[in-house]
Amino acid sequence: MAVCIAVIAKENYPLYIRSTPMENELKFHYMVHTSLDVVDEKISAMGKALVDQRELYLGLLYPTEDYKVYGYVTNSKVKFVMVVDSSNTALRDNEIRSMFRKLHNSYTDVMCNPFYNPGDPIQSRAFDSMVTSMMIQVC
Amino acid sequence: MEGLTLSDAEQKYYSDLFSYCDIESTKKVVVNGRVLELFRAAQLPNDVVLQIMELCGATRLGYFGRSQFYIALKLVAVAQSGFPLRVESINTVKDLPLPRFVASKNEQESRHAASYSSDSENQGSYSGVIPPPPGRGQVKKGSISHDTVQPRASADQQEPASPVVSPQQSPPTSPHTWRKHNRHSSGGNSERPLGGPGPFWSPFGEAQSGSSAGDAVWSGHSPPPPQENWVSFADTPPTSTLLTMHPASVQDQTTVRTVASATTANEIRRQSSSYDDPWKITDEQRQYYINQFKTIQPDLNGFIPGSAAKEFFTKSKLPILELSHIWELSDFDKDGALTLDEFCAAFHLVVARKNGYDLPEKLPESLMPKLIDLEDAADVGDQPGEVGYSGSPAEAPPSKSPSMPSLNQTWPELNQSSEDTAIVHPVPIRMTPSKIHMQEMELKRTGSDHTNPTSPLLVKPSDLSEENKINTAVKFASGNTVDGYSSSDSFTSDPEQIGSNVTRQRSHSGTSPDNTAPPPPPPRPQPSHSRSSSLDMNRTFTVTTGQQQAGVVAHPPAVPPRPQPSQAPGPVVHRPVDADGLVTHTSTSPQQIPEQPNFADFSQFEVFAASSVNEEQDDEAEKHAEVLPVEKASDPASSLRVAKTDSKTEEKTAASAPANVSKGTTPLAPPPKPVRRRLKSEDELRPDVDEHTQKTGVLAAVLASQPSIPRSVGKDKKAIQASIRRNKETNTVLARLNSELQQQLKDVLEERISLEVQLEQLRPFSHL
Numbered sequence: 086m087a088v089c090i091a092v093i094a095k096e097n098y099p100l101y102i103r104s105t106p107m108e109n110e111l112k113f114h115y116m117v118h119t120s121l122d123v124v125d126e127k128i129s130a131m132g133k134a135l136v137d138q139r140e141l142y143l144g145l146l147y148p149t150e151d152y153k154v155y156g157y158v159t160n161s162k163v164k165f166v167m168v169v170d171s172s173n174t175a176l177r178d179n180e181i182r183s184m185f186r187k188l189h190n191s192y193t194d195v196m197c198n199p200f201y202n203p204g205d206p207i208q209s210r211a212f213d214s215m216v217t218s219m220m221i222q223v224c
Numbered sequence: 225m226e227g228l229t230l231s232d233a234e235q236k237y238y239s240d241l242f243s244y245c246d247i248e249s250t251k252k253v254v255v256n257g258r259v260l261e262l263f264r265a266a267q268l269p270n271d272v273v274l275q276i277m278e279l280c281g282a283t284r285l286g287y288f289g290r291s292q293f294y295i296a297l298k299l300v301a302v303a304q305s306g307f308p309l310r311v312e313s314i315n316t317v318k319d320l321p322l323p324r325f326v327a328s329k330n331e332q333e334s335r336h337a338a339s340y341s342s343d344s345e346n347q348g349s350y351s352g353v354i355p356p357p358p359g360r361g362q363v364k365k366g367s368i369s370h371d372t373v374q375p376r377a378s379a380d381q382q383e384p385a386s387p388v389v390s391p392q393q394s395p396p397t398s399p400h401t402w403r404k405h406n407r408h409s410s411g412g413n414s415e416r417p418l419g420g421p422g423p424f425w426s427p428f429g430e431a432q433s434g435s436s437a438g439d440a441v442w443s444g445h446s447p448p449p450p451q452e453n454w455v456s457f458a459d460t461p462p463t464s465t466l467l468t469m470h471p472a473s474v475q476d477q478t479t480v481r482t483v484a485s486a487t488t489a490n491e492i493r494r495q496s497s498s499y500d501d502p503w504k505i506t507d508e509q510r511q512y513y514i515n516q517f518k519t520i521q522p523d524l525n526g527f528i529p530g531s532a533a534k535e536f537f538t539k540s541k542l543p544i545l546e547l548s549h550i551w552e553l554s555d556f557d558k559d560g561a562l563t564l565d566e567f568c569a570a571f572h573l574v575v576a577r578k579n580g581y582d583l584p585e586k587l588p589e590s591l592m593p594k595l596i597d598l599e600d601a602a603d604v605g606d607q608p609g610e611v612g613y614s615g616s617p618a619e620a621p622p623s624k625s626p627s628m629p630s631l632n633q634t635w636p637e638l639n640q641s642s643e644d645t646a647i648v649h650p651v652p653i654r655m656t657p658s659k660i661h662m663q664e665m666e667l668k669r670t671g672s673d674h675t676n677p678t679s680p681l682l683v684k685p686s687d688l689s690e691e692n693k694i695n696t697a698v699k700f701a702s703g704n705t706v707d708g709y710s711s712s713d714s715f716t717s718d719p720e721q722i723g724s725n726v727t728r729q730r731s732h733s734g735t736s737p738d739n740t741a742p743p744p745p746p747p748r749p750q751p752s753h754s755r756s757s758s759l760d761m762n763r764t765f766t767v768t769t770g771q772q773q774a775g776v777v778a779h780p781p782a783v784p785p786r787p788q789p790s791q792a793p794g795p796v797v798h799r800p801v802d803a804d805g806l807v808t809h810t811s812t813s814p815q816q817i818p819e820q821p822n823f824a825d826f827s828q829f830e831v832f833a834a835s836s837v838n839e840e841q842d843d844e845a846e847k848h849a850e851v852l853p854v855e856k857a858s859d860p861a862s863s864l865r866v867a868k869t870d871s872k873t874e875e876k877t878a879a880s881a882p883a884n885v886s887k888g889t890t891p892l893a894p895p896p897k898p899v900r901r902r903l904k905s906e907d908e909l910r911p912d913v914d915e916h917t918q919k920t921g922v923l924a925a926v927l928a929s930q931p932s933i934p935r936s937v938g939k940d941k942k943a944i945q946a947s948i949r950r951n952k953e954t955n956t957v958l959a960r961l962n963s964e965l966q967q968q969l970k971d972v973l974e975e976r977i978s979l980e981v982q983l984e985q986l987r988p989f990s991h992l
Contacts (some may be wrong), residue, residue, distance in 0.1 A: 193558075194552070194558045195552075197530065197555065197558050197559065197560035198530070198548050198551045198552055198555065198560075199529075199530030199531055199533055199534035199551065199560065200534055200537075200544050200547045200548035200551050201548055208545055208548065209548065209549070209552055210549055210552065210585065211552050
């Protein structure tokens with residue numbers, strides 16, 4: 086369902102970014118980059134307790150005429166950004182949440198791998214396959 | 225190589241030497257280390273030794289089988305005699321002196337032996353002796369003379385000089401592998417520096433591994449990276465790293481492959497059993513893995529933390545990316561730790577990768593944790609064995625972040641069951657009993673006299689749900705929700721389904737209140753039938769306590785008492801009573817209350833029964849009223865709810881009253897039968913409103929008549945039983961009403977849905 090999924094590290098550099106190759110991927114990269122500002126804004130706007138009350142799912146960050154960008158932040162400030170196509174029957178919020186949950190779970194699995202150093206680009210095949218499965222649904 | 229013909233002396237000598245080298249007493253393969261030492265002791269130049277080794281096929285095989293050994297010895301003799309080393313020279317050179325080996329070698333050998341022994345110990349775990357290569361037509365005989373000492377002595381001198389004897393270095397890994405392959409690997413690995421033969425050995429190792437049955441030859445457990453790697457890897461200096469070679473595999477030289485990282489191969493490439501599954505872990509391999517596991521984690525049931533595993537596998541010098549992938553594959557439960565099974569799977573994958581096999585995308589089945597769980601003490605292996613989940617207790621930790629594997633296994637079943645039941649349930653099945661129960665409760669509240677029914681009734685709805693929950697674990701879980709659902713609301717689900725479901729569930733509960741809704745449908749009809757029949761019977765026989773009791777007993781487990789009460793009044797009576805009861809319960813709760821006190825007025829019932837239908841109805845109503853409280857225990861809460869709903873509807877129609885009683889009785893007739901089935905049959909049987917009205921009328925009549933019935937002290941038993949029966953009758957009637965109402969409700973809802981759909985369709989661009 087998503088056309089682009091990105092995992093951004095705490096320092097706001099991408100750990101993983103994958104988009105459907107249909108369109109110019111650069112555009113998606115740019116969209117993700119610009120959405121980071123919105124993410125930061127939402128994070129800061131949320132509860133003072135840094136993490137406690139903050140909900141992980143940020144919701145719709147900003148819509149464009151073609152796409153909608155959703156955000157999700159983990160407690161370690163790792164952000165997931167998902168760009169979905171607006172032309173699709175509007176995905177329900179719950180679906181987006183479930184997709185982020187799956188992303189989060191897969192990310193946790195990647196983290197559990199002792200061979201993965203946090204901060205490295207994610208090269209896990211399992212993670213890739215999961216992301217691909219989420220993106221393939223679009224078509 | 226052509227067959228080797230040995231003279232007797234040669235044979236003896238060779239066999240002695242073989243035995244000498246056969247540290248592990250495998251009788252089949254000699255320890256590479258020993259062999260190498262022996263060759264060194266032969267005071268031959270290294271290259272010659274290498275050549276010999278190559279010629280005899282040991283390099284190819286990766287180990288020294290008996291035939292190879294003999295050939296090698298022969299070649300040593302040939303070389304020592306100054307003849308050029310040729311394959312043909314084995315047999316062509318006549319009268320070759322026995323190969324000479326420096327005796328001094330003994331010391332070194334002893335030293336080495338010590339190391340070897342340590343190795344051998346380690347390797348002892350390796351299974352197997354590699355069977356002598358089939359091809360060599362050598363005669364293998366044991367009896368070795370003491371000649372072996374000779375070569376040793378010479379060997380000693382040579383040893384120091386032999387460059388081969390360099391302290392273990394990576395090249396030696398091959399020798400190590402050899403050892404392993406030979407299973408003799410004793411010590412040789414660790415101590416065999418064999419710098420020269422190093423590279424030589426690797427191919428050996430590979431060759432050996434290659435031999436494993438064929439396909440999956442993992443290019444031999446490439447000599448575990450010379451001890452260094454392995455040591456670190458395995459924590460044990462030598463040896464053990466080498467995987468036990470499959471003797472059989474060794475034989476197969478076809479699949480020899482050079483290990484990519486041969487010399488540096490840390491992992492012992494276990495020759496994959498390759499018989500049928502390239503990923504299968506052989507016993508030797510597994511044993512080796514277990515030993516390795518123990519070095520890191522002594523407790524076989526424990527976990528290896530991710531960091532320790534990382535270090536361990538990093539020694540294999542595989543690229544981190546691949547190691548990461550291997551980890552992902554093997555850490556089945558994604559807990560960041562490796563159980564024994566997971567560790568074995570990971571190790572196996574590393575070895576495979578080392579041998580050049582590509583990593584699979586998914587964990588092969590043979591590596592699933594289950595394997596190990598069942599086989600080894602290590603149970604967990606959640607990682608390695610997917611299967612393990614099913615079998616192993618799934619030690620808690622290994623649960624994937626998203627879900628607990630172990631739980632997954634169990635839960636899915638439960639969930640399914642619960643889901644199924646849930647799906648089935650949604651039904652108000654509970655409703656009926658609850659309704660009735662509720663009515664009973666009301667009755668009881670009003671009338672405190674009721675014995676069981678009162679209290680139970682009051683508690684019933686909750687009890688029922690509780691019971692349901694208690695009764696069937698998962699099922700009830702769903703059922704409970706349903707119950708809550710139904711009780712709270714409604715009769716949305718098909719009463720039929722509900723009834724059946726509820727009954728089923730109830731059956732599970734088996735306990736009291738649910739007993740009313742008899743576990744299986746079959747019992748239900750019985751009560752009804754019995755009731756109907758019993759009613760007649762009872763009436764005819766002027767129910768006696770005994771009969772009543774019998775009737776009660778005859779009642780299907782669900783509600784023993786019911787049949788009687790139902791029976792006593794008669795089917796017709798029951799129905800109206802039920803209907804009336806419903807109505808009366810609701811509208812005439814106060815009436816019901818007093819009716820309940822009339823619990824024991826069986827005698828009255830009898831009287832009434834004899835009198836007229838109405839009286840019967842009344843009696844039934846009474847009985848129902850009384851039965852209800854009694855039946856509450858048996859009736860599921862749903863019945864109460866059903867009763868409630870019925871009562872509600874009945875209230876509306878209460879006005880119709882007695883006039884309809886008679887009418888109501890008839891239609892009510894059918895319902896009483898399958899009291900249990902009411903959920904199903906009732907709906908079908910009863911027309912919606914009419915029956916309701918009729919029922920209400922009947923119930924009202926019955927209820928109305930009930931209060932007038934005084935209690936008789938003298939016939940408490942009968943009275944109680946009669947009241948029980950009445951209550952049951954009422955329950956059944958109410959349940960039926962409930963089911964019917966629910967059915968109606970469903971229909972209405974369906975209509976509503978269809979209308980809504982039409983509306984949506986008609987409404988243009990509603991979504992915009």
